[in-house]
Amino acid sequence: MDEKRRRFEAQVMPHLDAAFRFARWLSRSPGDADDIVQDAVLRAYRGFNALRGSDAKGWLLAIVRNCHATSVSQLRRRALVPLPEEHDVRDGHVLVADTGDPQHESILADEARTLDELIAALPQDYREVLILREIEELDYREIAGVVNVPIGTVMSRLSRARAALKKHWHLRASGDTHGTS
């Protein structure tokens, strides 16, 4: 393995799960996330010599975001917008383990789907900031770098996303307090 590849494996590949999660929440589809991440990793590798400093995670996530934007605009151009259902099962991803007590599993799956749906329903501007902060643990400055907006915009989007989510989540929690134990 050559030197560039070795450094790439050490600096960038540890953030592959983060890239996959981010792609998944941008595209709202595991099948698309595969393509986006593959595209992003290859682009990152080709441009790896340009990476300065240590923020490989933010750098990779910014590339993921660009790849997603490209794939969206391509889809639009071709007017190829697949139905969400057939999309979700296309690659045969199993997001919920199919072992164990079926009743217990179905409760968990229902919960995840509901919070999934809440996130998916947020506009992308809000969704991406929320995911980068709460799941990927980027700080405001790093998020501003990935999304390419000023820090003040990051703060207001994050705040509005949290407020919207909290409101619906409270409604859900008050209607279903028994399923969480």
Added chain:
Amino acid sequence: MAHPDSQRLEAYFDNEISAPDAADIDLHVEQCAECRTQLQDLVRLRAALRQDLGHYQVPQAMRTRLARALDQESGTDSRRPSRVPFWAGAFGGACATAMVAVIAFVIFFPPPGNALVDQLVDAHLRSLMPDHLIDVESTDKHTVKPWFAGHADVSPAVGDFEQQGYRLMGGRADYVDRQRAAVIVYQHGAHLINVFSWADDRRGLPRSLTRNGYQLVFWRSGDLDYCAISDTAPDELQRLIGLLQALGELRGINPGVNRNPPG
């Protein structure tokens, strides 16, 4: 001080404001139930998001595909400058094989303590869900400590460090390593800290680490193993641990024995 607006309170929650500003809000939050509720909501929302959405991982098939794509990419890179002699290729092949063996080893034989870490992180996240945090709610160590006698298998050092900024909130029993562990809950600013303790089984503790954004710090005191877990800053977690360790030393050689210190 007036209520901080929600963006400012969130910046405080996200550790994005200066230390003096944070100290102002610390003081305000102490006295303002409304802001405390908002902070709790933020903590719970984050915990729920991380639990429900944070676990997606790249499927193995995809990792393999990516590695192959990168092999092709780096192949075109290395072919450009010069032809690689045969022995270097053979050596590279051997390195790749060794690499695969190492990766397979790491995947199939994870380091010990992983299961313990998973249990602790799960228990911590569960505790952040509504109504799961505390079984015995009290800021009085003389209430919390005796409660463990009937509900957990061990009796850890319990102290209230409100003066130092770590407010005792109560206790809880949780299963760790197939024992009923005693959990002490502290609040530090906007952060909750769970301190787990269970009987030491001489298997050695994992090193301190970060998992899902939560710090886990392990230590041993007397015949008990402890783990403090929180999303607070590492040095702030260390400070509480220092206080707890000092308390354990005060109680003598055998802090795990179920007896209350005088005073």
